[in-house]
Amino acid sequence: MLKRRDFLKVAGAGGAAVLAAGPFSRTTGTPTSPKEAPNMAYTAKDYGKLIGMAGFSETLLKNHFTLYQGYVTNTNKVLDALAQMAADGKTATPEYAELKRRLGWEWNGMRLHEHYFENLGGKAPLAAGGKLAKKVAESFGSVEAWEKDFRATGAMRGIGWVVLYEDTASGRLINFWVNEHDAGHPAGGRPLLVMDVFEHAFMIDYGLKRADYIEAFFKNIDWAAVESRLK
Numbered sequence: 001m002l003k004r005r006d007f008l009k010v011a012g013a014g015g016a017a018v019l020a021a022g023p024f025s026r027t028t029g030t031p032t033s034p035k036e037a038p039n040m041a042y043t044a045k046d047y048g049k050l051i052g053m054a055g056f057s058e059t060l061l062k063n064h065f066t067l068y069q070g071y072v073t074n075t076n077k078v079l080d081a082l083a084q085m086a087a088d089g090k091t092a093t094p095e096y097a098e099l100k101r102r103l104g105w106e107w108n109g110m111r112l113h114e115h116y117f118e119n120l121g122g123k124a125p126l127a128a129g130g131k132l133a134k135k136v137a138e139s140f141g142s143v144e145a146w147e148k149d150f151r152a153t154g155a156m157r158g159i160g161w162v163v164l165y166e167d168t169a170s171g172r173l174i175n176f177w178v179n180e181h182d183a184g185h186p187a188g189g190r191p192l193l194v195m196d197v198f199e200h201a202f203m204i205d206y207g208l209k210r211a212d213y214i215e216a217f218f219k220n221i222d223w224a225a226v227e228s229r230l231k
């Protein structure tokens with residue numbers, strides 16, 4: 001690792017300019033490159049097992065997987081860029097602020113897609129009398145009332161997500177609309193069932209018939225995966 005004086009020698013005449021943007025703490029002069037931190041980069045998961053699922057074409061799913069991989073790539077890029085800016089002492093800049101705002105969008109785009117793909121691919125219906133069915137009925141009056149509200153939320157105009165959340169403070173289950181990826185999540189909520197209602201999730205197969213997509217989604221819910229997310 002280069003010491004500060006060695007770095008200046010290597011940088012030569014342009015050293016001052018390079019140093020201004022280089023990975024050194026302004027207060028200690030020691031290297032603060034985020035590359036020294038352990039590698040905690042996210043890796044895209046493989047959901048290829050969902051191909052062949054009834055009601056979802058291979059073309060739609062493969063496009064969706066590619067979009068998801070983009071969120072993973074960009075989450076890593078944003079985290080790396082923020083760490084570098086922090087190391088460079090550039091936190092009081094508009095660029096840092098805007099990138100920080102973007103992190104929630106990219107990160108949630110990544111994680112929501114993972115929940116979505118992981119609550120698909122099931123064949124068995126929701127087990128009547130099971131733990132999840134009981135909690136749904138407690139919160140909504142009946143499973144039918146919950147489902148009606150979840151589908152209605154999914155039919156709303158706009159792009160985003162429908163998420164059945166468990167309020168971990170009270171145990172109550174509530175259907176939330178999440179605008180895009182980042183607006184509308186309940187603090188401390190645990191996502192149980194996640195449905196993507198961005199147009200890319202259905203237009204290739206269903207055009208504007210969003211209700212038909214929601215019907216196909218319901219036929220493929222992995223209820224065991226959903227139930228396993230309960231607190």
Ligand SMILES: [Fe+2]
Pocket residue numbers: 064067113196198200201
């Ligand atoms: Fe999506």
